[in-house]
Amino acid sequence: MYNFSYINPTKLIFGAGQIEKLKTELPADAKILIVYGGGSIKHNGVYQQIINALQGFEYLEFSGIEPNPHYETCMEAVEIIRREQINFLLAAGGGSVIDAAKFMAAAALFKGDDPWQIVEQGLSIESALPLCTVLTLPATGSEMNGNSVITRDADRNKLGWGSLKVYPVFSILDPETTYTLPPKQIGNGVVDTFVHTTEQYLTFATDAKLQDGFAETILRTLIAEGPKALQTPRDYNVRANLMFASTMALNGLIGTGVPQDWATHGIGHELTARYGLDHGQTLAIVLPGALTVLREQKGEKIAQCGRNVFGINEQNIDTQIDKTISAIENFFEEMGISTHLSQYGITEEAADAVSARLAERGWLLGEKQNITPQMVKTILLLRK
């Protein structure tokens, strides 16, 4: 196990009917900006629950956060935050809305020239407005971490950044809010959670028994509950297990003291920036290819995943690895998320374009930072 430090100050408030806790968790002098997306919270009752809980508080609203939230949109909100002296942000939605609110929280107090520097240069921020979340789409784990991914629309630049200062003060997770999610969003969310987990788990073996066992628990939970969420949308326990799984997959815990490999996310972000694919779709495409190309380096852990997650027990290590990678791909398809570029109408051209973009960035990907642009090309050609 590697040395590590771990802290996660976010308070989780979990369960049916918990949105009303806003009223006791928010400070009395909060002047709130409610940040949300395209308005689905107005159809599923979440908006009304929030408004009911906020009686007696001062608040404004900012809607229209897009998937893969734009820097440009966030900056409109920042202007309102500054002008109206907002002192607490409430993000109601999924990862895009929460990521956007994190950027607003940092940008509003940023003293430099252009808050985009926080994202592009990874500038360490000194302070941020406090924020809380009402999660409606389990997927990114953003409700219990300090990570955020923002896209600058002007040049289609999609980048991640993070800070301890933008961990939500508290996050309310009511599984019932996910009952009305469309199947595609459930599939994307399960794939995203699955891939977050593998990126902290399918590396090389370090005898970290807790982290491995926790990661395997999350993966088994997704495999057991994901298809049920598609089949029986109003099963509370299914939704509760999926929601808690997505939070635990990326709140830092399973990644403590172990190697990590965020190559699939890195490559996936470029596919989204260039072709507009959903985040989960890009991950479903890339992961099986990345595991195939890196099968030697990751072989021991892929085999372990096969045994402990999928119950695959082949004597021959190559067969074990092949079957495990196939099982992962099949699971993504079972969740309704296609795993090949051609299924989205994207040609081989993507392999060259994405590897060129990554070469330009000069990033070293993978747990051994040994994934070259040429390997990225190979990965994507496998997924045509």
Place this chain on the structure above:
Amino acid sequence: MYNFSYINPTKLIFGAGQIEKLKTELPADAKILIVYGGGSIKHNGVYQQIINALQGFEYLEFSGIEPNPHYETCMEAVEIIRREQINFLLAAGGGSVIDAAKFMAAAALFKGDDPWQIVEQGLSIESALPLCTVLTLPATGSEMNGNSVITRDADRNKLGWGSLKVYPVFSILDPETTYTLPPKQIGNGVVDTFVHTTEQYLTFATDAKLQDGFAETILRTLIAEGPKALQTPRDYNVRANLMFASTMALNGLIGTGVPQDWATHGIGHELTARYGLDHGQTLAIVLPGALTVLREQKGEKIAQCGRNVFGINEQNIDTQIDKTISAIENFFEEMGISTHLSQYGITEEAADAVSARLAERGWLLGEKQNITPQMVKTILLLRK
């Protein structure tokens, strides 16, 4: 899954050589009281590492915290804390030392008549001094929670209390500090961790897949690594896995949203208070008896534990339960901790005495609060 709220603000700093981080984690104006036990930290190098890290800080020392720390001893320290205007406590040791420091932190700022009220009446405290820990004995999880157990020596009253205010600000966990622990302390620590876990897991089934899987991971880790710690004391990964397991077993996570049953601890505390047994010893005695008496209520989860933790797969449910309880008992014995009262020279009299004491307290034990004093007697008679 039940509704829950969860927060854990403690920062973990984990790994070899991390004690030196005290120097960067402590505030510059800290006036520190180092709290420790019988001096083992002076023999294993931990004391010297702490002193080296504290160069430039103002500090005093308070040693002599006993196992099952006494209220009376803590109050001596509180007098020093108040007189010397100590503003940060550093607990160096295991659960007893950390629990004592938590009580000191709360008692030093207590405004009522007698700080014992915090323990006996469970008074909610308004504030506490900040504290940090250097853990040397993985067992109680006290390094990452707000719990504390204090014994008033005058009347042999051993009671637990807790507050969010006494979570350590940070805890340093260096697995190398555990290399020199005597086998009995390793055994006690592993048993304590095992029983903490079962008390949040062996209740009734609630389809909480994450919590169950995390608990099973901790139990499997203890079973795999515990005996190795006895056989090869200087295996870093073994010690790292055990240390992280004991923290994760009682930092609140696996107990979120599920029923809990702290009967074994409750009964065990009375055995310690009356007969002076080690905490781990009392748990090793009580748990197999408690599971036997509550085998109907807990049957489904005991059987699941057998399958997922011990690899026991019997068709007949009764055989499955019997074999699982035996496997738990055998594991405790393998860790060198005897599981019957007679092995400690204690007679059947204990069954009457402890059940009478619990009747007097009027506590309702068990996840269904249905364990009567008569059942406690039956449990202990099974363990004579």
